[in-house]
Amino acid sequence: MEKLRKWITGSDFAGLVILAVVVFVVFPAALDVFRLNLVGKYLTYAFVAVGLVMLWGYGGILSLGQGVFFGLGGYCMAMFLKLEASDPESTKIQSTPGIPDFMDWNQLTALPVWWEPFHHLPFALMAVLIVPALLAFVVGFAMFKRRVGGVYFAIITQAVALVLSVLIIGQQGYTGGVNGMTDLKTMLGWDIRTDSAKTILYYANGVLLFVAILACRAVQRSKLGTLLLAMRDKEDRVRFSGYDVANFKVFVFCLAAMLCGVGGAMFALQVGFMSPSFVGIVPSIEMVIFAAVGGRMSLVGAVYGSLAVNFAKTYFSESFPELWLFLMAALFIGVVMAFPNGLAGLYESHVKPRLGRRPPGGSPREDAVSAPAAAPVPPASRPVLRAGTPDAGADGGAPGPAAA
Amino acid sequence: MSSNSDFVLAIEDLTVSFDGFKAIDALTLYVDKGELRVIIGPNGAGKTTLLDLICGKTRASTGSIKFKNREMTELAEHEIVRAGIGRKFQTPSIYENLSVFKNLEVSFPRGRGVFGALRFRCSEDVVARIDEVAQEIGLHDQLQLEAGLLSHGQKQWLEIGMLLMQDPELLMLDEPIAGMSVRERELTAELLERICRNRSMIVIEHDMDFVKKIAHKVTVMHQGKILAEGPMERVQSDPRVIDVYLGH
Numbered sequence: 001m002e003k004l005r006k007w008i009t010g011s012d013f014a015g016l017v018i019l020a021v022v023v024f025v026v027f028p029a030a031l032d033v034f035r036l037n038l039v040g041k042y043l044t045y046a047f048v049a050v051g052l053v054m055l056w057g058y059g060g061i062l063s064l065g066q067g068v069f070f071g072l073g074g075y076c077m078a079m080f081l082k083l084e085a086s087d088p089e090s091t092k093i094q095s096t097p098g099i100p101d102f103m104d105w106n107q108l109t110a111l112p113v114w115w116e117p118f119h120h121l122p123f124a125l126m127a128v129l130i131v132p133a134l135l136a137f138v139v140g141f142a143m144f145k146r147r148v149g150g151v152y153f154a155i156i157t158q159a160v161a162l163v164l165s166v167l168i169i170g171q172q173g174y175t176g177g178v179n180g181m182t183d184l185k186t187m188l189g190w191d192i193r194t195d196s197a198k199t200i201l202y203y204a205n206g207v208l209l210f211v212a213i214l215a216c217r218a219v220q221r222s223k224l225g226t227l228l229l230a231m232r233d234k235e236d237r238v239r240f241s242g243y244d245v246a247n248f249k250v251f252v253f254c255l256a257a258m259l260c261g262v263g264g265a266m267f268a269l270q271v272g273f274m275s276p277s278f279v280g281i282v283p284s285i286e287m288v289i290f291a292a293v294g295g296r297m298s299l300v301g302a303v304y305g306s307l308a309v310n311f312a313k314t315y316f317s318e319s320f321p322e323l324w325l326f327l328m329a330a331l332f333i334g335v336v337m338a339f340p341n342g343l344a345g346l347y348e349s350h351v352k353p354r355l356g357r358r359p360p361g362g363s364p365r366e367d368a369v370s371a372p373a374a375a376p377v378p379p380a381s382r383p384v385l386r387a388g389t390p391d392a393g394a395d396g397g398a399p400g401p402a403a404a
Numbered sequence: 405m406s407s408n409s410d411f412v413l414a415i416e417d418l419t420v421s422f423d424g425f426k427a428i429d430a431l432t433l434y435v436d437k438g439e440l441r442v443i444i445g446p447n448g449a450g451k452t453t454l455l456d457l458i459c460g461k462t463r464a465s466t467g468s469i470k471f472k473n474r475e476m477t478e479l480a481e482h483e484i485v486r487a488g489i490g491r492k493f494q495t496p497s498i499y500e501n502l503s504v505f506k507n508l509e510v511s512f513p514r515g516r517g518v519f520g521a522l523r524f525r526c527s528e529d530v531v532a533r534i535d536e537v538a539q540e541i542g543l544h545d546q547l548q549l550e551a552g553l554l555s556h557g558q559k560q561w562l563e564i565g566m567l568l569m570q571d572p573e574l575l576m577l578d579e580p581i582a583g584m585s586v587r588e589r590e591l592t593a594e595l596l597e598r599i600c601r602n603r604s605m606i607v608i609e610h611d612m613d614f615v616k617k618i619a620h621k622v623t624v625m626h627q628g629k630i631l632a633e634g635p636m637e638r639v640q641s642d643p644r645v646i647d648v649y650l651g652h
Contacts, residue, residue, distance in 0.1 A: 223524035226510050230499040237497040237563075240459060241511050242485035242570065251518045 015300045016213070023206045023303075033195045040202040040270045042310040045070075046209055047263030049290040049302035051256030054216050056288070057296035058225060059252040060232030061149065065157030066260050066287045068164050069132035071279030073261025075168075075175070076131055078274035079115060080124035081184035081192075082176075100181070106173030115174075121188060128265040129258050135160075136257030137250060144246035144253075158281055165280035180275025184268065192269055205266045212259055213299045219255070220299075228252060289332050295344025304343050409473065412437050412574055412604045413458070418467035420457060427453045429628035430467070435574070440596065440605045442615045445625035446649050451608045452494065454625070455576050458606075459491040460484045471574065486516070490572030494579050496559035500552030504543055504562060507551050508534045511566035533569065541565040541595065557588035561595070568599060575599070576606045581614055593617045612650070624649060 027039050048066050056062050088098040096109045103111070117123045139160060143153055168175045176182070184192070191197060219225050227248055231238045239245045268274045277283065286309075294305020309331070317324040339346050413435040420428045427450045435441050443451050456462040458469055460481040469476040476484055485491075499507050512533065515524030538544040541561040546554065551562060560580055567575055580596070581589045589611070596605065596618050609615050615622060615636065622639045624631040626649070632642045639645055 219522065222522050223510065223515050223526075224518065224521040226502065226506055227521055229501060230510050233499045233501055234497050236461075236493070237499070237566075238510075239481050240461075240485055240491050240493075241566065242482050242513060242516050244480070244482045244516075247518050248521070 012217075016210075019300050019303060020210065023209070024203070028199070028202070033198055036202055037198045037270060038314065039307070040198070040205050041267060042307050043202075043205055043209055043303070044263040044267040044270065045287060045290055045310060046303040046306040047212055047259045047266070048287045049294055049306045050209070050212055050216055050299050051259035052288060052291035053294075053296055053299050053302045054219065054228075054259075055252050055256040056291060057298075058220060058228040058232070059249060060228075061249060061253065062154045062288070063157045063253070063256070063284075064154045064281070064288060065159075065161040065284050066256065067279050067281075067284035068157075068161050069136060069257040069260035070264040070267070070283075070287070071164065071168070071274070071276070072132045072135065072264065073128045074264030074268045074274040074278060075181070076118070076124055076127040076261070077265035077268040078181040078184060079118040080121060081187060081268065082181045083111075083115070083119050084187065085183055085185040100176070101183070102176040102179070102181075103173055108173050112174055125265075128261045132257040132261035132264075133254045136254045140250040140253040141246075144249040147246070149249075158284070161279060161281050161284045165276045168276040168279060176275075178276060180273055180277070181268075182273040182275075184272045184274075187269065193272060198270065201266070201270050205270065208262060208266065209303065212262065213303075216255075216259075216299050224248065224251070286328070289328065289335075291342075292332065292335050293342050295342030295347075297341060298344030301342055301344030301347070308343065409434070409470075410437070411435060411470075412439075412472060413606075414468075414470040414473075415454075415458070416468045416470075418454075418457060418464055418469060420453065420462060420465045426628050428457065428464075431625075431628065431630060433623065433630065435604050435606060437604055438600070438602070440600045440607065440618055440620045441623060442607045442609055442619035442621075443623045443625060444609065444612075444615060444649065445631070448627075449625040450628040451625055452578055453628075455491060455578055455606070455608065458484075458576065459489055482516075485570070485572075486513075488573040489576065490567035490570055490574070491576045492560075492563050492567055492578060492580060494582070496556065496563050498551045498554075498559055498562050498566065500550070502551055503548050504538070504551050504554070505534060505547045507562055508537055508565055508569050511569035513570045537565045537568045540568060540598070542591065557584045557592075560584065561592070564595065564599075572603065574604050574606070578608045579610065580607065581609065581611060589614055 023043070028036060031039060048070055052063070052066060082100045086098065086100045091097045091099070091101065091104070094101065094104040096104055099108060099111050118127070139156070143149075143156060148156065169178045171177075186192060192201065227238060227243065231245055231248060235245055264274070264278070267278070290306040290309050291302050292305070293309050294303065295301030309328075312331075313324065313328070316327055320327075335342060341348070411434040413433075415431060415433040418428055418431045418433075419426060429450075431450075431454070433454075443454070445451055453462060457464050458476065460476065460479060460483075464477050467477070471484075471487055471489060474487060476487070476489075479487070499510070502510070509526055509530065512530050514530070515521045534547070535544070538547055541564060543554075543558060543562060543565065546558070551559070554562060560583075564577065564580065577596075581592050584592060593614060596607070599605075607618065619636050621634065622636050623633045624639055624642075624645050631648065632639050632645050640650065
């Protein structure tokens with residue numbers, strides 16, 4: 001048992017180390033700055049996918065509106081950058097110098113009050129985390145307290161994504177409309193468009209991603225992680241064990257939203273613009289595909305999923321632009337039908353058994369059964385949490401009530 | 405409407421109707437401290453609905469449910485559990501993907517808030533309690549086994565164990581021996597006798613031999629009402645009970 005535990009933790013650790021090598025060594029060494037920046041962009045989606053592993057894989061809550069939180073985080077960052085790019089000197093040809101160009105085009109003559117705090121970087125950074133979490137809290141609280149779940153929740157999140165993208169596009173004077181916020185230039189005077197800045201931002205993004213993964217790992221290992229799995233399996237049992245189930249759902253929804261916000265902010269910094277095309281329904285569903293392809297139970301898998309799908313997207317949309325959407329759909333259907341646990345699941349079932357049989361006695365399950373029964377469980381014992389396969393239904397489904 | 409009493413559970417004038425159909429009809433029931441009450445009755449008599457009402461799964465239309473003189477009808481499910489009422493469902497309701505150990509650990513009544521759960525550590529006392537409960541339900545050798553691999557009977561015991569982790573003052577079991585072998589039934593009867601020593605219990609059961617073995621007092625329900633109540637022998641010879649339930 002002891003060996004088994006170490007081995008599992010070891011393989012967990014190994015997966016993280018390999019990912020770290022790939023992100024921090026292989027990519028920077030193999031790619032030019034342009035391509036590295038592209039990978040950096042893909043990795044901002046990985047934040048969303050990691051959040052979805054927590055929300056969907058662990059919590060059994062499918063949100064088809066994660067683009068909303070990605071967008072909010074991105075816009076919070078972009079607002080700061082846009083204000084910095086709109087100093088009176090460089091906007092002197094406008095009829096009202098000192099305000100963002102799109103406001104000027106829309107006949108605004110003063111900066112809206114709610115834009116003012118975004119002059120300050122600390123405020124903007126806080127907003128990147130808090131604004132998405134706050135919206136997630138409001139939506140989550142309203143839905144989960146009323147026990148709205150499964151497909152209904154997914155539809156509500158779609159509606160939120162639609163509403164927000166329509167709102168952003170409609171309020172052109174305040175948000176830049178369908179073009180979004182473009183021409184983001186500097187952060188506290190540091191030009192983010194140079195090659196060195198792009199490299200630095202790539203590394204910063206990578207470090208933040210690892211912080212996010214480790215934080216999520218800590219949540220998974222805590223009792224809260226166990227409760228999420230338990231809720232997905234038998235929600236009523238958790239409720240009738242004295243837990244307020246809705247609070248845990250709200251928490252994990254907010255956590256996922258916050259991660260999206262960070263991803264969005266890093267996107268705005270690395271790509272240099274933010275637009276409603278990352279907020280709506282289609283991008284939100286794409287984000288779910290990243291997590292599904294990577295494996296919705298695997299944090300590390302989610303990163304590979306984001307990379308793989310986006311590489312494919314870039315390649316195919318360059319080569320066969322009209323085919324891409326069909327390929328994407330086929331990919332999603334294929335994943336759901338053929339390997340529901342994604343790349344991580346394929347690795348678990350096909351690659352791992354062939355890599356030296358390190359655990360004595362074969363599969364963990366057999367090992368667990370044959371463990372000396374009388375041995376008292378050590379206090380630090382964290383019995384192995386295998387990534388259980390959720391039911392075919394993506395929503396995790398509420399268990400049927402006991403028949404009367 | 406209802407007054408305070410020494411009863412652990414005092415249900416008075418409880419009614420619930422679903423679209424005009426009264427599943428529970430002006431029912432009054434008292435359970436003593438340390439009592440093991442068995443509820444029997446034909447299908448559709450409202451037995452499970454009664455448990456649903458007590459644990460808050462279904463809301464009462466009118467009437468009162470007092471647990472240790474505290475009104476339960478307005479509380480949320482988790483608050484009722486925290487007040488000390490545990491409930492086992494009819495079909496074994498356990499976390500199949502988690503180990504037996506984890507199943508019990510999750511049921512330990514500490515760290516029940518979001519941040520409490522984040523900070524929760526499986527300390528010595530938790531492990532000790534899990535060991536104790538696992539011994540009690542006879543699953544000590546299976547602690548590391550995935551719960552989904554347990555036999556049906558063991559799953560039933562595990563769910564009882566998960567309730568014992570919370571040390572409830574009132575334990576409600578819905579058909580605990582359904583689908584069990586003869587040997588498992590005997591073990592379950594012994595288990596219930598042991599765990600009943602310092603708590604009250606309500607058990608719904610159909611197996612008359614089993615009921616005879618464990619019941620202190622039997623309540624017979626029929627069409628949402630109480631048909632008869634008392635010791636098993638008396639209830640068994642009640643002509644009305646024979647008529648609607650036991651058969652001639």
